Amino acid sequence: MTLKELIELRNEKIERVKEFKKIAETRAISEDETKEYEEVTREITSLDQRIEILEVEEREFVNTEVDKLDVSQELREFLKNPTLDIRAFGAGAGNNFKAAEAGAIIPQTLSDRIIEKILKESNILPLLTRYDITGELLIPKFDASTLTIAFYDEFADTVESNAKFTSIKLTTFRISGLLRISRKLINNVKFDIEGFLINKIAEQFRLFLEKSVVEGAAGKFDALFTAEAENTLTLAKKDEYSINDLIDLQAKLPTVHQAGAVFVMNKDMLTILRKLQDKEGRYYVLPDVTRGFGFSILDTSIQVTDFAPAGQVLYANLKEYGLSVSEEMNIQVLNELYATQHAVGVNIHGQFGGKITDEQAFALLKNKG
DSSP, X not given: OOHHHHHHHHHHHHHHHHHHHHHHHHSOOOHHHHHHHHHHHHHHHHHHHHHHHHHHHHHHHHTOOHHHHHHHHHHHHHHHOTTSOOOOOSSSTTOOEEEOGGGOEEEHHHHHXXXXXXXHHOSSGGGSEEEEOXXXXXXXXXXXXXXXXXXXXXXXXXXXXXXXXEEEEEXXXXXXXXXXXXXXXHHOTTSOXXXXXXXXXXXXXXXXXXXXXXXXXXXXXXXXXXXXXXXXXXXXXXXOOOHHHHHHHHHTSOHHHHTTOEEEEOHHHHHHHHTXXXXXXXXXXXXXXXXXXXXXXXXXXXXXXXXXXXXXXXXXXXXXXXXXXXXXEEEEEETTTTGGGTEEEEEEEEEEEEEESOGGGEEEEEOOO
């Protein structure tokens, strides 16, 4: 039998095991049924051995790393039979599964790699402060202006101050997406199912999270391009940007927030700034050798995001933006949803939220309207 035929036969046997489980939930299993159940489980074990041998040959044929295919094979088993225990195919890092909602089994390593890829491919998200929370988290905020410090003569009474404390509430909201995968692809051992899932899920979640942070989402994410009135500058003339505007923008941030502050803008704004020159024709925007591909101006890193508002430049210490996370990527397989299309549904969701924790760390330059 071919590898495909063996896999199909194994799936048929597993369906029979499911039938036995349903019987056991309603009544006692007869002696004949017990013998048949034991025979079916032995056949599955035998099929597993044959499938593993044939897959080794396939792995050698496509010249792919064994550890990577170990993970991919586990993912295939997970996608085909999410309610059954998954057999370990090796000692690779991918053999790490945990229970999820409704008794399904999810590959924790997969969600870890998705998070890693999201952070790696985003210019903005890695610079935020991440808070792993359960429920809600209150961050105390002290108003320094309410504490009076002064010189006093010897034995003079210190005048009391009514120090004012407020709090910033961090909470999370459900983010979810649904991916459809052909069963034909799942059964194809030459198809990198691990890479496919990581790339597709990570890219969509990165775009959604970055957009939510930069543009904001009412009641869920504060918009990154936000600054108080005293920290907001407007161009003197429409579309006429100068290096002095950026110098003035930098001066808006208190010294305590200058270390680690960056400029944030979209690619069109970067193009405008890259054309600025001094009297000797030298460009102000320089390649940032510390980041490989990137740019800096006024000895400050420039971060580019497609979601930045047109004509605006943000200068901020992004550590004062809190990204709250109460649940990592949770993956659930939906076998019945696309059954008539010979496909499997993969529902991905997590709990995220975003909040500015110190407004003084944000300064904004806007185009003249």
